Amino acid sequence: MSRQRISIAIILALTVSWLLAFGASAEDVYSERTMELASQLQCPVCSGQAVADSQVTLARQMRDVIEQKVQAGESDEQIIAYFTERYGQHVLLDPPKSGFNLTLWWIPPAVLALGGIVVVLYMREGTGRTRPARPSAPLGDDDDELESLAREYLSPDTDARRS
């Protein structure tokens, strides 16, 4: 190629890539930290929607405020505190794990544990009545096949005779 052609090609390539760079770049509207904080706050005028998801004017304004504060360098706690001061505790989607709110978090596991104890007691009471004549030796490995065959053919999965 002649030198003229080469330089035209280079200029063309540079222009195209410059255009492509501008065309391809898309600024994110909100930073990731803003969206994360916004998903922890509830939009005060919507019922239960996060600030991150709601499209009402107030939610958009709140997102802008959060973005400003994030850019200004405030910490997560400061930003959250700013909103709880103005709107109260109920602006948080995830209530703080302190004081009375601990009952929210701990009662379901406590109930589950209680239920677990009841079930275990029931099982203990049942197995206490084992019959003495029962053969204690389990089937050996080579009888696995027979056991499976017997299981498959002789005791299908019917519920009717179970409790």
Added chain:
Amino acid sequence: MLKTWNVGLLLASFLLSIFGTFIVRSGLISSVHAFALSDIGPYFLGFLTVMLIGSVALLIWRLPLMRSENTFESVWSRESGFLLNNLVFTGIAFATLWGTIYPLITEAFQGTAITVGAPFYNQVNGPLLALLLVLMGVGPLLAWRRTVMTALLRSISVSLGVTLVCLVGILFLFGQPLAAIGAAAAVFAISAVLVEYWRGVRLRRKNAGDSVPTAIYRLTRRDPRRFGGYIVHLGVAIIAIGIVGSWFFNTERQVVLTPGQTVDVAGYTLRYERLSETFTRDARVITAHVNVASNGRNHGPVEAHRYTYRGFEDQTTTQVGINTVGFDDVYVMLLEWGEGSQAHLRIFVNPLVTWIWAGGAVYLLGMFVLFLPAPAIAPVTVRAATRREAFGESTAD
């Protein structure tokens, strides 16, 4: 005990659904699902009370009929699996109920209402659902009344091996421990089903000379309740994997684009083409046309709409555009638009959503299998001595 518990759960489901209707219609709790502040509240409360008293009375009256004849024999049995299963389901139902009424409780005791949102349910019900998946992995391998421990250990070791490989693999590749645990639990459940099928298929191949597909078909056909249940478990586990993928590994970006601009989200290149305006009978529709491509391959357009209904010009509603590419969903919302056809888009790439739909299809297949009539049990001659050894002093039937 199981029968009483099952009937209790049925009644509780019915009462809770009435309670839920009561909540959303009476304005008691503000929620995105509540939609009326009407006077119907007191009537619903009355209905709920009548149903509650009637249900409890019915249960107590019929309690003698539900005494079970079988005694509980072993912790390692399918009966205990069912008990644990009921316990976990009851725990999930209680946690959901508790989270729903908690704002009322704080208001009553403290004067101010707090909000209980998604984070509470994720943190409390999430582990319980993972536990259910683990139970689904053990349950099929347990036998009625008493399990032969050697057989159980052998089949569980296969499942556990596969599960551990999956757990380590996900941790190594992606590093998200919660996602790894969830996916591993689902894989555990899937391997239990596969182990059960494999045992049955191996047996049929040896004794009846069936090919693998024939064996699978015949096994399922012969005992639809057992294998239909397994297929349903498979469906649930596949859905669980889809949920883990789309929850832990999704990507979100909000951008403002001019026509022709592209944005890269999780390996997909989305090019905003243009904005268009159309009219329906009741609304003005603004549509953002976006094209999805990845690795040079064009996956087609995705259109996100905003509807402005006549008479409600200050409230626009969104219709999301979704383009499903393989296992992923590319999900685009149009938030705002401005001069020069600029569009403010919110873009999600949700992986493995297709698995949720596929799992649903498998679930339906399992339900269909469950409704098949079980064929009469073919008599099999087994020597009396072997029968005694297999089942103890008497056979189950």
